[in-house]
Amino acid sequence: xxxxxxxxxxxxxxxxxxxxxxxxxxxxxxxxxxxxxxxxxxxxxxxxxxxxxxxxxxxxxxxxxxxxxxxxxxxxxxxxxxxxxxxxxxxxxxxxxxxxxxxxxxxxxxxxxxxxxxxxxxxxxxxxxxxxxxxxxxxxxxxxxxxxxxxxxxxxxxxxxxxxxxxxxxxxxxxxxxxxxxxxxxxxxxxxxxxxxxxxxxxxxxxxxxxxxxxxxxxxxxxxxxxxxxxxxxxxxxxxxxxxxxxxxxxxxxxxxxxxxxxxxxxx
Amino acid sequence: xxxxxxxxxxxxxxxxxxxxxxxxxxxxxxxxxxxxxxxxxxxxxxxxxxxxxxxxxxxxxxxxxxxxxxxxxxxxxxxxxxxxxxxxxxxxxxxxxxxxxxxxxxxxxxxxxxxxxxxxxxxxxxxxxxxxxxxxxxxxxxxxxxxxxxxxxxxxxxxxxxxxxxxxxxxxxxxxxxxxxxxxxxxxxxxxxxxxxxxxxxxxxxxxxxxxxxxxxxxxxxxxxxxxxxxxxxxxxxxxxxxxxxxxxxxxxxxxxxxxxxxxxxxxxxxxxxxxxxxxxxxxxxxxxxxxxxx
Numbered sequence: 051x052x053x054x055x056x057x058x059x060x061x062x063x064x065x066x067x068x069x070x071x072x073x074x075x076x077x078x079x080x081x082x083x084x085x086x087x088x089x090x091x092x093x094x095x096x097x098x099x100x101x102x103x104x105x106x107x108x109x110x111x112x113x114x115x116x117x118x119x120x121x122x123x124x125x126x127x128x129x130x131x132x133x134x135x136x137x138x139x140x141x142x143x144x145x146x147x148x149x150x151x152x153x154x155x156x157x158x159x160x161x162x163x164x165x166x167x168x169x170x171x172x173x174x175x176x177x178x179x180x181x182x183x184x185x186x187x188x189x190x191x192x193x194x195x196x197x198x199x200x201x202x203x204x205x206x207x208x209x210x211x212x213x214x215x216x217x218x219x220x221x222x223x224x225x226x227x228x229x230x231x232x233x234x235x236x237x238x239x240x241x242x243x244x245x246x247x248x249x250x251x252x253x254x255x256x257x258x259x260x261x262x263x264x265x266x267x268x269x270x271x272x273x274x275x276x277x278x279x280x281x282x283x284x285x286x287x288x289x290x291x292x293x294x295x296x297x298x299x300x301x302x303x304x305x306x307x308x309x310x311x312x313x314x315x316x317x318x
Numbered sequence: 319x320x321x322x323x324x325x326x327x328x329x330x331x332x333x334x335x336x337x338x339x340x341x342x343x344x345x346x347x348x349x350x351x352x353x354x355x356x357x358x359x360x361x362x363x364x365x366x367x368x369x370x371x372x373x374x375x376x377x378x379x380x381x382x383x384x385x386x387x388x389x390x391x392x393x394x395x396x397x398x399x400x401x402x403x404x405x406x407x408x409x410x411x412x413x414x415x416x417x418x419x420x421x422x423x424x425x426x427x428x429x430x431x432x433x434x435x436x437x438x439x440x441x442x443x444x445x446x447x448x449x450x451x452x453x454x455x456x457x458x459x460x461x462x463x464x465x466x467x468x469x470x471x472x473x474x475x476x477x478x479x480x481x482x483x484x485x486x487x488x489x490x491x492x493x494x495x496x497x498x499x500x501x502x503x504x505x506x507x508x509x510x511x512x513x514x515x516x517x518x519x520x521x522x523x524x525x526x527x528x529x530x531x532x533x534x535x536x537x538x539x540x541x542x543x544x545x546x547x548x549x550x551x552x553x554x555x556x557x558x559x560x561x562x563x564x565x566x567x568x569x570x571x572x573x574x575x576x577x578x579x580x581x582x583x584x585x586x587x588x589x590x591x592x593x594x595x596x597x598x599x600x601x602x603x604x605x606x607x608x609x610x611x612x613x
Binding site: 258 | 396397398399400401404405408412417431436505528529530531532533535536543546547564566567570571572573574577578581582
């Protein structure tokens with residue numbers, strides 16, 4: 051079977067299009083590359099969706115945590131502590147069993163026990179907490195002069211937040227936020243290893259990589275392939291966030307413009 | 319455990335729970351918490367020493383050694399750590415068995431990898447097929463500890479390497495001016511000072527290590543996640559004296575609370591440690607401490 055045929059059969063296998071049966075023996079390199087790559091669709095889906103939705107909750111959490119009002123501050127602090135202080139792996143398990151017991155009483159929660167929604171909600175809340183903490187840190191380090199200048203222009207409330215505070219916060223938080231995005235994409239590999247079932251063997255990249263490793267007893271092929279895909283993904287994230295970083299800093303004189311240094315953090 | 323536990327069907331709620339939570343399987347559950355703490359206690363120092371060795375190698379003036387150190391530091395970037403865990407557990411196991419196979423069965427001619435099988439001679443199996451159950455469990459735990467140490471050692475190497483570079487260069491030049499050799503400068507000036515720079519990174523790492531411990535479950539260890547799933551599942555009266563519905567949610571809620579507690583305790587502990595290490599250091603934290611005590 052030619053490699054092109056394999057790609058046609060398995061390229062979209064992870065979302066249920068193409069050949070139904072996974073290869074069972076005589077795994078070719080092409081099959082491993084194709085299936086693991088196909089699984090990346092899920093990693094990108096989870097990461098991108100959680101990042102896009104989590105961004106807004108993160109902003110709200112950061113503003114809440116920086117608020118002087120106790121009723122806004124305390125809930126935000128607790129939310130951030132709970133999601134940052136416990137392992138994502140346990141959060142997945144808890145959420146899955148929580149949705150499972152909800153489903154028993156209310157059938158409308160059926161979709162929540164599937165990975166595409168249930169795991170996405172956990173990732174959304176999780177990344178919101180981590181990014182919220184990053185944004186909160188940035189919010190506290192906004193130069194005082196910027197806010198005073200806004201006051202002097204007669205800005206207040208929403209206008210001041212929208213035009214001065216929020217863009218500055220993003221600008222300061224951006225390098226750390228890039229890191230968070232990278233870690234978020236990496237933690238999407240946990241989804242199908244926690245309780246969420248991979249329905250009809252539609253799993254993510256790590257799911258297929260470990261499938262191959264289990265079948266062939268040879269971890270030296272599938273995991274490096276997975277690593278290759280993830281390094282590629284990381285480079286793409288770094289590039290995309292770099293473009294955004296440039297835009298956020300475009301008003302600064304060139305010399306001051308913070309070159310985004312990719313001294314990547316190793317830990318969240 | 320208690321004398322009134324003989325017939326659980328007749329008990330009231332409180333007594334039922336006090337019996338239920340102290341039965342045999344629950345003791346295994348509680349024991350698995352010790353496994354997690356044991357893993358932390360062993361992994362943290364081993365990973366730190368791996369990291370120290372890695373950072374020292376990366377600083378070396380001997381080029382291949384420096385490449386080795388830098389490669390080790392770079393290896394864990396960009397790839398999910400869980401992939402490393404899954405990889406190393408199999409890879410290490412096969413590496414050990416392969417080495418033993420080479421040493422113990424030199425006259426074996428068949429290749430070790432035959433298609434989809436990894437075949438070593440009986441004497442090279444780890445642990446031996448005849449070994450008791452506990453040997454298998456200990457070997458699995460041992461593999462898990464090495465895996466954790468390798469991955470977190472690479473993280474730690476990165477942090478320590480950064481910490482070593484953050485020590486003000488003037489300090490090292492002064493040491494040189496006093497006639498210290500490179501080795502003396504390293505051990506007497508650089509190492510005592512680097513900790514305060516490395517500590518924020520290391521405490522972050524400790525938090526990440528705590529949060530990575532449930533991944534033990536994926537390495538095939540009967541850890542707290544395993545037991546929470548086992549014990550929480552629906553039990554009918556056919557198999558147990560304590561039938562109950564699906565309680566896995568509550569078990570995992572308990573685990574969540576356990577980890578939150580661990581995080582909080584660590585936060586407080588690390589804050590205290592940072593205070594102690596900042597004492598007498600030429601950093602803003604040290605300056606703050608000095609002002610507090612002199613005023």
